[in-house]
Amino acid sequence: MDVISFWQYADIQVVDINNCKLSSHTKIPASLLSTSSFIFIRRGSAQLLLDEQIFSVHGVQLFHVGPNSWIEWHTGKEPVEYIILSYEAHIRSDLASKIDCPFNLVSRIFPSNPAILHDILEKMLELIQDKKSIARFQMKALFYQWIAQVLEQNQSSSEHLNAANPVALVTMAMEYMLGHYAEPITLDSLAIAMNCSPGHLSNRFKQILNRGPIDCLIHLRMKRASTLLIETQMSLRSIAAATSYQDVYYFSKAFKKHTGMAPSVFRKRGYMSEDITSNHKIYDIVDSQLRCYIENDNRYQFGVKKGESTTMFKKHLAIPASLLIAFGLLLGACSSAGNTTSTNGNAEGSQESTAKQPVNTENKSAGTRVISTANGDIEIPANPERIVTDYYVGHLLALGIKPIGSLGLYMQSPYLEGETDGIEDIGDSLETIVALKPDLIITGNSKNVESYAKIAPTVLITLDSNVRGEVRQIGHILGKEEVAATWEKEFDEQIADARSEAQELITEGETVTVFAGGIQKTITIYGNGYTGKSIYNELQLPMQENIAKEINPEQPWMEISNEVLRNYAGDYIFVAVDLKSESYDYASDSIWGTLPAVQENKVFEIDGYRFWFSDPISLQGQVSDIVDMLSERQVENK
Secondary structure (H helix, E strand, O other), X not given: OOHHHHHHHOEEEEEEXXXXXXXXXXXXXXXXXXXEEEEEEEEOEEEEEEOOEEEEEEOOEEEEEOOOEEEEEEEOOOOEEEEEEEEEEEOOHHHHOOOOOHHHOOEEEOOOOHHHHHHHHHHHHHHOOOOOHHHHHHHHHHHHHHHHHHHHHHXXXXXXXXXXXXXXXXXXXXXXXXXXXXXOOOHHHHHHHHOOOHHHHHHHHHHHHOOOHHHHHHHHHHHHHHHHHHHOOOOHHHXXXXXXXXXXXXXXXXXXXXXXXXXXXXXXXOOOHHHHHOOHHHHOOOOOOOOOOOOOOOOOOOOOOOOOXXXXXXXXXXXXXXXXXXXXXXXXXXXXXXXXXXXXXXXXXXXXXXXXXXXXOOOOOOOEEEEEEOOEEEEEEOOOOOEEEOOOHHHHHHOOOOOOEEOHHHHOOHHHOOOOOOOEEOOOOHHHHHHHOOOEEEEOOHHHHHHHHOOOOEEEXXXXXXXXXXXXXXXXXXXXXXXXXXXXXXXXXXXXXXXXXXXXXXXXXXXXXXEEOOOOOEEEEEOOOHHHHHHHHHOOOOEOHHHHHHOEOOEOEEEEEHHHHHHOOOOEEEEEEOOOOXXXXXXXXXXXXXXXXXXXXXXXXXXXXXXXXXXXXXXHHHHHHHHHHHHHHHHXXX
């Protein structure tokens, strides 16, 4: 069913339309949009978070969000003015459940003539003030005109994203290898068949399967050879030729290296191919910590516990199970489901201390105490047991304290996976907070202090450019200054070790740039805030000189045209994209392909949403991931 058909058969009702203005250099806390909405940005600059996607906004932009989507604004040096058009769409349940139902999607839309769209919205803003029934009918008619324009303009726009789905590319390549494994295949010839550069293809395989394409090809050939050895009496020479090995000696050596025994011994012992594919040492394609990647498609389940940095970027694999089995890559990964051993010492410590934190303690001392906070002197329980927070769930968990409620958005950090189980999502509902019966509320939003204080003692935490300051404030509030000091010491030691390792991997004089968006006409550059926070603030990697000169510390991001990309490209480049659906072949692009970082394989795609979170546990995970990427790439480039 195509997009137009969804709109054609749906029952549409316009809910509201509003013109909104935001001041410059302002953080507008996350809020929940209960209905599907179009957001037409008329002017201004901002970083916009829509659910798990981060967008850089400058000038006229158009977005769509589905119902129950989170939205958060970080405005830049220019005030933002936008129109939000909310609607409800009802369609048969069997159609509405489809993944491509347009009413449920979060997306950026590229209109070719935004002036026409703006005029329609202006008319709708006038009609919303008119209480006559005819005005509501006219509003609905204008909405369908709006939809028709959006669909037509987006289709004709020349700014469609030039991104290939990484899973689709890897699947196509594996299908090609399955049909041509008996022929000579090199990385270059495979890349030509897939119409991309060798470096791009290799990176996508490592992103999805944690191995290169040639390694996967060897797995396939060895599995085929194993089957032929067991099921036929074909000579070794014939089996070698059937798996593209012209030299029997070389085939025997490769087979022994791969399986641990010579082909003749393998045949004599009568091993079955099912047993071979169950052998972890031989056929595991992914880390043994991974859950079976075909059992669940939860978008936030990455299959590993926080701290397992070697597989931190591996998403659930949408590659058909039959294809993985054909390569001998499936059974080993699934067999270790449920193994959740963490390799991150701090992560384990957080989980352990959280587990030891009882809801009701026998040693609780009765009474209250008065503390000085950003919102004045507040009387709070001496030992609060039922804490609710909006933004600081990661901070509390770092101190071994599990709140009973928090904003769902901030619990979705992949680095907090498993630690937020059982914490209630408070959304924007005061009723939910009341029902939780908190004895203390910790907030980062001054606008909510008054309403929260009517429910329970409420403390305002001031945002600190350094996460350590925020943790200190929480430690002071809870009377856990020593715990906070111990955490900070351990945190600094871990960051210092990672910083030392990262700086050793980068030659003196080399610089780093953090971009966002991939191959686009307009590109976002990050300074030491947002996605650049862990790279520049914590690891202290050297920023490219032009960025350091031009970026505004009060607005740690800026936009450039792709024509001047070279002026801001460092020796190492990190590009924030939506890794679940985006990946770019930088080497094949006429502009990106000229950058030394691209030519020297020093470009890293990172998940922009993953690197958006700035709680202490997420920062530790981000830092660990960056160091791992630099280390692995150095080995690869040797």
